[in-house]
Amino acid sequence: MSHKSLVCSMISVLVEVVSAGLVISACLAIFLDEAVYSVAALASTLLFASLMYALNGAAYVAVFQFAVGIGTLAILFLSGEMLSEKPSKKTPKRITVTVMVMGAVLSLPALLLSIPLPGSVSTSVPFGEALWDLRATDVLLQGLVVLTVALGIAIVLYERKKNGVKRNGEK
Numbered sequence: 001m002s003h004k005s006l007v008c009s010m011i012s013v014l015v016e017v018v019s020a021g022l023v024i025s026a027c028l029a030i031f032l033d034e035a036v037y038s039v040a041a042l043a044s045t046l047l048f049a050s051l052m053y054a055l056n057g058a059a060y061v062a063v064f065q066f067a068v069g070i071g072t073l074a075i076l077f078l079s080g081e082m083l084s085e086k087p088s089k090k091t092p093k094r095i096t097v098t099v100m101v102m103g104a105v106l107s108l109p110a111l112l113l114s115i116p117l118p119g120s121v122s123t124s125v126p127f128g129e130a131l132w133d134l135r136a137t138d139v140l141l142q143g144l145v146v147l148t149v150a151l152g153i154a155i156v157l158y159e160r161k162k163n164g165v166k167r168n169g170e171k
Helices: 003-030 036-057 059-083 093-112 127-131 135-162
Strands: none
Touching: 003 093, 036 059, 036 127, 059 135
């Protein structure tokens, strides 16, 4: 086995592991009850998405995705802490494990039915350049969504402060 084929097979296995982690952490981000844990799972989802970009040769996109993800997470974490009610009981470990198993089952097709990474794409534009240059509108709209969420949270917090509402609807 040559050195190049060994590296390609290692990258292929790494892509499969990262994709499974992406699916599992996304499932946890959706199904966890407590906001802090859900935001932590979303953080790992965004980290895995950045790793997928980096493994496909789009380093700048990976860094940008990570930076936008960190900003989004900071906003979501603060708003989750300030606006959400604390659950009276913790999520049972059985449910968390069930969600993780469901995520693993959902990622089985990606692991078992792997499509080999192409040596080169039929177009002359590399993957990283296509993501970075051809997605300018998408990236700008992503930033606009983060700004809109931040403004919405600021308005809600201002209204709560103006009305004298503290945490959990207390006055």
